[in-house]
Amino acid sequence: MATVHQQKPRRRTDIAQPRMKEAGAPPRVRRVFINHIDSYASESIAQCLSERVGGQTEEEEEEEELEITPHGAATAFHVVGTVSGRHAVALPCVVEAYLQPNREELLSKLIDCDVIIYNITQHAEQVDEALWAVSALHKEMGRFSGGKMFILVSTVMTWAASKPLNSDFTDEHFLKRRPHPNFQPHIDLEKKVVHMGKTKRGLFSTYVVASGLQYGMGEQVFHYFFKTSWLGHETPVFGDGTNIVPTIHVSDLARVILNVIKHQPKPYYLLAVDSSSNTLEQIVREVASMFGAGKVQKRPFEEAYLTEDLSTVEIDSLLVNLRMQNVHLKELIPIDWLCETGLVDNMELVVEEYQKARGLLEDNVRNADPDAADENSAVEAKEFLNSLKDSMEQYGGLLDEQLLVKVVRNKLMSPPCRNQGFVLDGFPKTYEQAKELFYAEESQPEDGATQMSSCRRKIMPEFVLCLDASDIFLEHRVMMLPERLVQEHNYEQEHFQRRLAGYRENNAEDETVVNYFEELDLSPLYLEITSSEEPDHLLMMQTIFDTVGQPRNYGPTSLEEEERRKAEEKMEREAQEKAEEERQEAENAQHRAAQWEEWTQRLQEVRQQEEEVLEAESAPLRNYLMEHVMPTLTQGLIACCTARPQDPVDFLAEFLTRNNPTNQ
Numbered sequence: 122m123a124t125v126h127q128q129k130p131r132r133r134t135d136i137a138q139p140r141m142k143e144a145g146a147p148p149r150v151r152r153v154f155i156n157h158i159d160s161y162a163s164e165s166i167a168q169c170l171s172e173r174v175g176g177q178t179e180e181e182e183e184e185e186e187l188e189i190t191p192h193g194a195a196t197a198f199h200v201v202g203t204v205s206g207r208h209a210v211a212l213p214c215v216v217e218a219y220l221q222p223n224r225e226e227l228l229s230k231l232i233d234c235d236v237i238i239y240n241i242t243q244h245a246e247q248v249d250e251a252l253w254a255v256s257a258l259h260k261e262m263g264r265f266s267g268g269k270m271f272i273l274v275s276t277v278m279t280w281a282a283s284k285p286l287n288s289d290f291t292d293e294h295f296l297k298r299r300p301h302p303n304f305q306p307h308i309d310l311e312k313k314v315v316h317m318g319k320t321k322r323g324l325f326s327t328y329v330v331a332s333g334l335q336y337g338m339g340e341q342v343f344h345y346f347f348k349t350s351w352l353g354h355e356t357p358v359f360g361d362g363t364n365i366v367p368t369i370h371v372s373d374l375a376r377v378i379l380n381v382i383k384h385q386p387k388p389y390y391l392l393a394v395d396s397s398s399n400t401l402e403q404i405v406r407e408v409a410s411m412f413g414a415g416k417v418q419k420r421p422f423e424e425a426y427l428t429e430d431l432s433t434v435e436i437d438s439l440l441v442n443l444r445m446q447n448v449h450l451k452e453l454i455p456i457d458w459l460c461e462t463g464l465v466d467n468m469e470l471v472v473e474e475y476q477k478a479r480g481l482l483e484d485n486v487r488n489a490d491p492d493a494a495d496e497n498s499a500v501e502a503k504e505f506l507n508s509l510k511d512s513m514e515q516y517g518g519l520l521d522e523q524l525l526v527k528v529v530r531n532k533l534m535s536p537p538c539r540n541q542g543f544v545l546d547g548f549p550k551t552y553e554q555a556k557e558l559f560y561a562e563e564s565q566p567e568d569g570a571t572q573m574s575s576c577r578r579k580i581m582p583e584f585v586l587c588l589d590a591s592d593i594f595l596e597h598r599v600m601m602l603p604e605r606l607v608q609e610h611n612y613e614q615e616h617f618q619r620r621l622a623g624y625r626e627n628n629a630e631d632e633t634v635v636n637y638f639e640e641l642d643l644s645p646l647y648l649e650i651t652s653s654e655e656p657d658h659l660l661m662m663q664t665i666f667d668t669v670g671q672p673r674n675y676g677p678t679s680l681e682e683e684e685r686r687k688a689e690e691k692m693e694r695e696a697q698e699k700a701e702e703e704r705q706e707a708e709n710a711q712h713r714a715a716q717w718e719e720w721t722q723r724l725q726e727v728r729q730q731e732e733e734v735l736e737a738e739s740a741p742l743r744n745y746l747m748e749h750v751m752p753t754l755t756q757g758l759i760a761c762c763t764a765r766p767q768d769p770v771d772f773l774a775e776f777l778t779r780n781n782p783t784n785q
Contacts, residue, residue, distance in 0.1 A: 150199050153382075154234040156247055158202030158215055161341040162274065162332070162371050163240045169375035170198040170382075171214035201230065205244065228257050232264060236382055240274040241307060242332055243341070245434065248306045252313060255327065259317045262325050271314065271327045272381060274374070277367045277394065279308040279331060281441045291448040295331075295390045303437055315389055326389075328381055332374050333367035333394035333445070334438050336464050337471050339478025341371075342438055343464075345430045346405050347475055350412035353537055360422035362402025364442035367394040370460040370467070380454045391454075392447045397463020401439060407465045411472050413536045481540065526557045533558075533580040545582070552632035559637075584669055585638045585645040592621060594651065753780050 153170055155163050201217040212218065219230060231237055231254060239251035255271055280290060281301035290298075300308040311329045318327025334342050350356045369377075377393045402417070409415045425436045450456055460467040475481070509528075512521040520528065526549070533543055549555040559581050590598075599612050607613065627633065635645050646668050648661055757776040766772035 150197050151236060151382075152199050152201065152234045153236040153238065154231055155200060155202040155238045156240060156250065157205040157244060158200070158218060159204045159212060160240070160243050161339075162242055162335055162374060163202070163238075164212065164214075165338055165371045166238060166240070166274075166375040166378050167200045167202065167212065168214045169372065169379055171200050201234065203227070224253065224257075227254070228261070231258060232261060234269070235267070236270045236272065238272045238274065238378060241310065242274055242276045242335065245306075248310050252310050255314050255317050259320065259325060262321060265324055268323060269325055270382065270385070271318070271325065272378060273311065273314045273327070273329045274378070275307055275311050275329055275331050276304065276438070277331050277333050277392070277443060277445065278304040278438060278441060279311060280443055280445070281437070283443075289444045289446045290392075291446045292388060292390060292392045293448060295392075301437055301441070303433070311390075318389055326385065329390045330374075330377060330381065330393050331391070333369040333392075334441075335371045335374060336368055337370040337372060337460065338474050340471075340475055342435050343404065343408070345428065345435075346408045347412075347472075348430070350409045351481070351540055353413055353541075356405055356409040356417045357420045357424070358402050358405045358417050359420050359425040359436075360401070360440060362400055362405070362419060364401050364440060365398050365444050366401050366404065366439065366441060367443050367445045368397060368399065368404075368464050369393050369395050370464075370471075372459050373456065373461070376456055376459075377450065377454070380456060384454055386449065386453045388449050388453065391449050392445055393450070394445045394447050395458070395461055395463045396446070397465065398444055399463055399465045403465055407468045411468055411536075412540055476540075522554065523557070526554055530558055530580070538580070543580075549634055551627060552630075552634060552637050555634050555637040581641075582638075582643070585635070585643055586648060586665065587635055587645045588648050588650060590650040592625075595621065598653065749782050753777060753782060756780065 153167075155167050157163050158167050199216045200214055201219070202215065203219045203222065219227070222230065237254065237258065239247065239254060241247045241251055251273060255273075258269065258271065279300040280298040281304065282299040283290065283294075283297060284299070286294070298308070311331075314327045314329055318325065336343050340347050346356055373395065374393050377391070381391070402419075405417050406415055409417050422440055425431055425439070426433070428436075431439075460470065464471060509520065509524060512524050513519065515521075529545075529548065532538060549558055596617075599607070599614075599617055602612065611617075628635070638645055646665070648664065650661070651657070754777070757773050757780070760776055761769050761773050764772065
């Protein structure tokens with residue numbers, strides 16, 4: 122099978138040479154299989170491969186000479202693979218997606234591919250499938266029409282229990298690696314993959330790429346810290362935080378895979394880690410500082426296992442302590458790194474990717490406003506506080522207008538407002554306030570002014586809502602308020618009417634707050650309130666929702682959405698099973714109740730029959746007693762009452778003996 126050969130990449134300052142691509146020559150297609158192609162890392166790998174022709178993007182091809190195959194065709198990648206969910210997922214970078222194929226079907230798909238990539242960094246159950254796949258392909262080498270490559274994307278957790286060295290771990294130490302106890306199946310698979318590739322390397326070559334903890338593009342293992350910080354919570358550091366965490370941007374991992382396919386290096390075991398040596402505490406603090414005040418709290422590492430948002434695999438990975446270098450990547454493979462220096466140094470880029478992937482607000486630049494940065498210093502903060510106090514003393518507890526605007530602007534520039542957004546209600550009140558708060562020139566002569574201008578543009582509101590009502594409606598509404606609210610909001614009649622008149626006067630001028638936003642092509646939404654009825658309020662709220670759109674709040678990725686859907690389906694199944702059990706139990710209870718009622722009725726009938734039989738059998742005895750016993754007994758009792766003997770029982774006995782009817 123013909124392959125594409127590429128010269129060693131030149132620096133961007135080199136002069137690009139003419140490409141030797143023949144006109145009209147279609148690219149040679151290499152078919153690449155990736156497992157769980159809708160998962161975090163696999164999707165990035167698929168995206169990276171699908172964007173390349175000859176291993177390069179179109180921009181890279183414009184700058185570098187590309188050697189061509191004998192037929193004058195470059196190489197393109199057609200990506201296929203399995204999906205992890207129960208339903209097929211539409212991915213633009215995927216030519217074919219296979220939903221739960223059986224082993225026979227899957228093997229047929231694998232044999233049709235030139236490159237097979239198995240990613241086992243996320244789903245532990247894929248270890249068994251990858252072991253089966255590499256073994257099955259090795260057995261079927263006789264059916265291959267050309268050379269095939271098997272790439273296992275593993276994890277540095279197979280090094281987690283290695284004996285520390287005096288220097289950093291490198292690819293060359295891979296024979297000394299020792300896995301974390303929970304990752305023993307992973308290292309067994311690594312050894313199997315390496316062994317399978319030594320039989321006929323020209324026909325079936327194998328590689329193991331041990332990936333550091335992946336970050337970027339929405340996050341996976343570090344997602345918990347990003348989410349906690351974005352929500353404004355104190356971010357925990359589990360353990361002492363001094364452990365060094367090997368990392369790699371998920372896009373850089375994809376580029377490593379791409380270059381392994383292109384260059385087919387001689388070493389079959391590669392460490393895919395960036396050049397950073399960041400500790401867990403450094404990473405968490407940097408994440409927290411990007412979204413808030415940078416507050417973190419150290420927690421015992423045992424508490425991590427009580428965190429619902431962290432899986433056991435993620436916890437084990439976060440607590441790893443390894444200092445590693447990617448020697449083979451530096452010496453043998455030319456990687457165009459995106460984040461070679463690591464997560465901490467590239468946090469702004471990673472945060473931007475996170476916000477985009479999660480559908481969050483886009484603007485998040487730490488310490489972007491130099492004024493705000495200066496005020497964070499102790500001296501400036503003290504001076505600013507003193508100016509606030511002086512202003513409130515001078516204006517009877519109120520702030521000077523310029524200070525008020527500055528306070529509001531600094532608040533809008535704070536991470537919570539920049540990340541979660543804000544709602545300004547009743548401010549700014551005048552055109553001048555709005556201009557001072559949001560105004561920014563397109564260009565300024567000084568760099569500092571330009572930077573501040575850029576920051577103010579970042580707090581410009583996206584929507585302006587203008588609520589209005591007639592004076593009669595507002596006065597009637599105030600009259601209907603409870604006295605407590607009237608006192609709390611200073612809505613006494615005279616004061617309210619004076620405030621309302623001032624509002625009408627300010628908004629009758631040519632330069633109003635609404636005019637300011639209209640001049641910026643930010644059309645306000647006018648809402649006229651005419652009723653206090655709930656249906657009218659609901660209609661107004663629906664109008665606002667239609668204008669503003671869906672909340673740009675924290676949301677799940679496609680993978681999390683799939684997991685959420687699975688959880689909902691599971692809950693639905695459990696609910697259906699529970700409902701069926703309850704229905705069956707109700708039917709059983711109803712059946713038991715019917716049986717009990719039938720048995721009770723039968724018992725009553727039996728008792729009635731027994732009473733009737735007993736009544737019939739006791740009739741002769743009653744007749745005998747009434748005829749022969751009761752008359753004599755009655756006479757004896759009368760005689761006893763008349764005589765009042767000392768022993769009534771003995772007296773009655775003697776009387777019955779003397780007057781026994783049978784003796785007469």
